[in-house]
Amino acid sequence: MTMSVLISNSMNKEQLPEKPCADRLQGKNFFEVRDLQKSIGDQEILRGVNLNIRKGETMVVIGRSGEGKSVFLKHLIGLMTPSAGSILVEGKELVGLKERQMRDIRRKVGILFQDGALFDSMTVAENVAFPLIELGIKDREILLQRVGEALEKVELVPHMAKMPINISGGMRKRVSLARAIIAEPQCILYDEPTSGLDPVVSESIDRLIRRMQKDLCVTSLVVTHDMNSVFRIADRVAYLREGKIYFLGTPQELRDSKDRYVRSFVEGRPVEKEDA
Amino acid sequence: MTGSLVTRFLRYQGEVALLMVETAKALVLGKVRWRLVGQQVVSIGFGSQLVVIVTGAFTGAVFAAQSYFKFSEFGMDSAVGAVVSISMCRELGPVLTGLMVAGRVGASMAAEIGTMKVTEQVDALRAMGVHPIDYLVVPRTIAIMVSMPLLVAEAIGFGMVASHITVVYGFKVPGSWYMQHVVEHTELIDISIGMIKGFVFSILIVMISCHQGLVASNGAVGVGKGTTAAVVVSSLALLVFNFFLTLILNYMSPLGPSG
Ligand SMILES: Nc1ncnc2c1ncn2[C@@H]1O[C@H](COP(=O)(O)OP(=O)(O)OP(=O)(O)O)[C@@H](O)[C@H]1O
Ligand SMILES: [Mg+2]
Numbered sequence: 001m002t003m004s005v006l007i008s009n010s011m012n013k014e015q016l017p018e019k020p021c022a023d024r025l026q027g028k029n030f031f032e033v034r035d036l037q038k039s040i041g042d043q044e045i046l047r048g049v050n051l052n053i054r055k056g057e058t059m060v061v062i063g064r065s066g067e068g069k070s071v072f073l074k075h076l077i078g079l080m081t082p083s084a085g086s087i088l089v090e091g092k093e094l095v096g097l098k099e100r101q102m103r104d105i106r107r108k109v110g111i112l113f114q115d116g117a118l119f120d121s122m123t124v125a126e127n128v129a130f131p132l133i134e135l136g137i138k139d140r141e142i143l144l145q146r147v148g149e150a151l152e153k154v155e156l157v158p159h160m161a162k163m164p165i166n167i168s169g170g171m172r173k174r175v176s177l178a179r180a181i182i183a184e185p186q187c188i189l190y191d192e193p194t195s196g197l198d199p200v201v202s203e204s205i206d207r208l209i210r211r212m213q214k215d216l217c218v219t220s221l222v223v224t225h226d227m228n229s230v231f232r233i234a235d236r237v238a239y240l241r242e243g244k245i246y247f248l249g250t251p252q253e254l255r256d257s258k259d260r261y262v263r264s265f266v267e268g269r270p271v272e273k274e275d276a
Numbered sequence: 277m278t279g280s281l282v283t284r285f286l287r288y289q290g291e292v293a294l295l296m297v298e299t300a301k302a303l304v305l306g307k308v309r310w311r312l313v314g315q316q317v318v319s320i321g322f323g324s325q326l327v328v329i330v331t332g333a334f335t336g337a338v339f340a341a342q343s344y345f346k347f348s349e350f351g352m353d354s355a356v357g358a359v360v361s362i363s364m365c366r367e368l369g370p371v372l373t374g375l376m377v378a379g380r381v382g383a384s385m386a387a388e389i390g391t392m393k394v395t396e397q398v399d400a401l402r403a404m405g406v407h408p409i410d411y412l413v414v415p416r417t418i419a420i421m422v423s424m425p426l427l428v429a430e431a432i433g434f435g436m437v438a439s440h441i442t443v444v445y446g447f448k449v450p451g452s453w454y455m456q457h458v459v460e461h462t463e464l465i466d467i468s469i470g471m472i473k474g475f476v477f478s479i480l481i482v483m484i485s486c487h488q489g490l491v492a493s494n495g496a497v498g499v500g501k502g503t504t505a506a507v508v509v510s511s512l513a514l515l516v517f518n519f520f521l522t523l524i525l526n527y528m529s530p531l532g533p534s535g
Binding site for chain 2: 074077078079099100102103104106107109111113115117118119120130131134
């Protein structure tokens, strides 16, 4: 699909009939996180996170820098082991599984790392093709076509032969996004997909996230600092503060919240004094 | 890092042993990526040849010269060929090749894997359901296990040729006479011992170096430390193992009047 189609379709997204997502209607959860705790050294990073992520929804996680959002995301696919707590993925316990036993869960989930984490020994195209090759797709034609499609979504087709070291930070992020979505996983974890991108590209990435949800019924978990994108993409918002989910609600509820910490984050100004 | 030096040493050994077990399991159970094995054979085996040839040749030459100086004093010129050949096959060939490969290949393994670790590329692999041992360690292990014995043989070969040139052209010893002594005192088992040692050293190098890469942390500094440690530890381990290997192999194939 070309970029212009993508844009014109999402321009009138208000008019588009919302595709019903069977699972969403049933209200099943993709992730169920119970009392998740993580300490590294003597630093308590997560202090009991409880959060359900429903199938087909776009959950946005916000929080101050260094609060543990990336750490939380890594726990969801077993890249970090929690100190305590449980994580159910489609009803199956993830905590305590061996590395090899996590494979099936991980293949259902794509992740965009905050710093891209591209393989620097491979070209952009090889990076994007990697998940497909690992799934056993060998046909060059099919690979080329799907890599082309994925790179088109992030507007990077002309750069497909470059090495990751030779493209800009924002471009690396978009390559990483293409790699996360190419195998069409059921769930995608985005760690700050739009940070470091210009407003135009940010907007198109947000639309892409929205489209993935509408068309493929993808469950999305988006970590972001960008309040504009929160209101553009979120079905629900979770505010991580001091190692716990401090606020959970719809974007509207977030806007209307009177809580001073939530207000301060949303409006981007220092927290008001207790009795102000 | 807590605990005394001894517990740290034991824990380290445990970690490397665990990596070895995991790799063996992956070799048997996992999917081997032959394309990566091929790439690694090229970079480890093919790429190390110049280093190994130069090392082997000049060691053979200098050893032959020294032996000749001393032995000719006692009129024992005929022993030079035997001494050079046995030493090259059983000790100098495998050990020096091992040390050179540890420096060249071990360092690059630790640096490459370590950089991937600290830049989250290893996590990216895991996130896509690819086991880092399958993808990173197994191809390197197969490649070095195949390459090392051949590199050792190559070093021995060039060492012998160089010793021949040195003795025959440098000191005017008759060529056929020297060759005859070499052949008389060298058996297939001597070359095999060199290659067996090379094989064992290859496992030491790849396990120690990959381990250093996989546990790297702390960015560039950590990768640098890991790389140094990979070379130092694998070189020392190689020398220690060589001593015990010599005892074991000599017990199985004794050098002496009968052997
Ligand atoms: N591997 C690690 N070892 C030690 N501490 C860590 C590690 N990873 C994260 N931390 C600590 O955990 C805390 C949370 O880090 P995290 O990267 O999750 O923050 P974040 O919420 O994603 O911030 P940002 O919005 O800036 O990306 C930080 O204080 C960090 O120092
Ligand atoms: Mg982060």
